Amino acid sequence: MELSNSRKKELRAIGHNLNPVVMIAEKGLTETIDKEIERALEDHELIKIKININDPAIRKQFAEQICQQHRAALVQAIGKMALICRQAKKPNAKLSNLLRPA
Incomplete structure (x- = not known):
């Protein structure tokens, strides 16, 4: 998934x-974490993940691995936080962070 x-x-x-x-x-x-990421992406579409590991190279590797495994796009990675996005097959307006008004 590519994002402009x-x-x-x-x-x-x-x-x-x-x-x-x-x-x-x-x-x-x-x-268990993989299942939770999958559920969160399907429900919310845009999620924030905290990668609580001190080594920046390993954090980057985890973020890339998550995106590859879950067919998601890495929007941003700053410090220990990664923001990833994947459009749901059937978005739920009550749960989706993309469809809810700001």
């Missing part, structure tokens, strides 16, 4: 006020 710079800017503005819905620690990407 203007679309990334819009998504960053929406994502600014979001809280992380998934937190990844030293155990890394477990099956």
Whole structure:
């Protein structure tokens, strides 16, 4: 999923006020975390993930791996936070961060 710079800017503005819905620690990407990321992407479409690992290279690797596994786009990665987006097959206006009014 590729995003234009203007679309990334819009998504960053929406994502600014979001809280992380998934937190990844030293155990890394477990099956449970993968399921939770999948559920969150399907429900919310735009999610923030906290990758609570000190090494920036490993954080970047995790963010890229998550996007590849879940067919999502990395909107932004700053520090320990990653903002990722994937359009849902059947978006729910009550849950989607993309469809809710600002």
